[in-house]
Amino acid sequence: MSESGKAADMITSSPVGEWSWEPRAKDAEFRHGHAAQTATDLWRRLAEPGLARPGGKAGVRVSHRNDPRDRVVIRIDCPGTWLEPGGTYRAEKLFAVQVEVWGGTLLVAMLETYSDAWLTMDTRGREQPEVYALNASRFAAALDGISALLGGPPEAGEENRYAAPSTTGFRDVRAEGPAYDDAWGTFETLDRARLLDSRLPRSEDDYEQIADGPVRYVAVRRDDRTLGFVWAAVDDSAAGYVPRTAAGDEAFDAGAAWVTALREARRSGLTPLAALRDAVRRPAPPEAGVIAEGGPVEAPSLDALEELSGRY
Template sequence: MITSTPVGDWTWELTADDGEIRPVRAVHIAVAIWNELAKRNLAVPESKARILARSGAKLREIRLDASGLRLGPAPLAPGSDLTEAVAQAEALDGDFVLTFRIECPGWWLEPGGDHRAEKLFSIQAEVWGGDLLVVTLETYSDAWLTMDTRDREQPGVYAANAPRLAAALEGISALLGGAPTPGDENRYAAPSATGFKDLRNEGPAYVDAWGTFEGLDRASLLNARIPRSEDEYESYTEHPVRYFTIQREGRTLGFIWASADDAAAGYVPRTAAGEDAFDVGAAWLLRLREAYSQGLSPLAALSWVAQNPPHPGNGQVVEDTPQDAPSLDALEDFSGRY
């Protein structure tokens, strides 16, 4: 399963034993970590990054914000977007906190094939006062766990992916000169220095954590993109649903759905598609609100929205007729797996 919040994280701390830690050093270290992931196809050379510098005295005061930086095969080449942004950060004076973050698309492996997630990992390097560098690696996949985040054992997936993560952590630790501090056990898993603890004996912290929390996390991300309203369809149903697949340029971003038996309809993002799944989802939800304002039933709204889609930049319906799912949970499960 791919999650909206991290499944686990690892942290390394470096101090300025050999001089002040400048932005350029933090960025070079983060890119070196990115390369360690790329060696194992855990990152691909299509990542995006952001450099944010805030005043050390007032963290809300933004001194530099360079986002959407594209990281290609040579991200630190002269004249690249990243190199230009680093130069701007280096030119800053005074006390500031610098954060450099890379969102890493990558591949996880399954016995039936390989799958890509647009945010498999994230890398963050944060410089405090020029004398402390905190590096954090986060993952948004459960491919490294003996049990997935819905409590299903997955021996084939674990065998294919856990060694890749362990090798990456070992390579990063060698690069940074020490083992990581694993993050605390969370709703999904318990990180360790080499990956994750095996929770098959003691069990996870929550039963079906993905089913319990991911829907709430997704709803929060979607609702943050649209105005609040009480004039809309119910967002949950226990009945079977019908749905259309939303694609853009051949890539599935999510699904619009309607209950076959009650007053529910909505949009399910495909988490592996990353932020795009949520960005386009906002437009489709607003379209459903239009259908609601016309007094259409959920199934009639589904057909109306398919025939009256939002701007083409938000994707297109790919089926001629709606597909059937036995439940909303089954559709959400599919959207989180692939």
């Protein structure tokens, strides 16, 4: 359980829920163009209730045409917004849409969400009636729109460590309780560490990554967005970088630059707090973003900072 005790939407690196559809072909067969059209149509159904926003990242994979398993895959990481009593917030990967066409005979459409705004309990195990009331019906409307488009209800994904998907959204688990009291705190920090480590060479020069007491931190920004936070323990025992998940891949790309800088600081003999002060003074490379003005801020714990980084 987070020390803040206040429920608010958390953004995850792995899906909170997923759904799939297998529509029948209206023509004699599915063509590669059906994949692109269906992916676009799914995005539009998410945009109609105000969930998806323009932008994001798209990728296409096509197998060899002479392959009997001829296959095209289109995947779109969709920026999107959710509502909270304090306003409207955005994540650069709120949804992912994937459409596959296999051999002209099978089309599979999939939707993933990386937000817990649609749940009665957030991914830290806290009830969130206001957030749920503002968002769940909009998400259910998007699922209904996709189902109407594809001619039938979705196959809901299996219950995972965060939530239990259903054909209309998510099952209410308040009576039985979630699978984990604090799934986000248990798993997301590890998932984010793996994503950050995948961008870096192995090294023995990292500072200790665990802090038992308060931490000081500075925000890393690009344009009008916060990408993450460089931090050091107040007792000078640890330092690191926490990505802001809602910023998407940019948060991890910038993090790789800051972790590299922290490793250099440790090799030069700086303590964690001295490394934080050095980060504020030193010009950063373009891929790292810039340190926000205002100097270090203190958080009561590393968990509190991670909570902030997982929200808006």
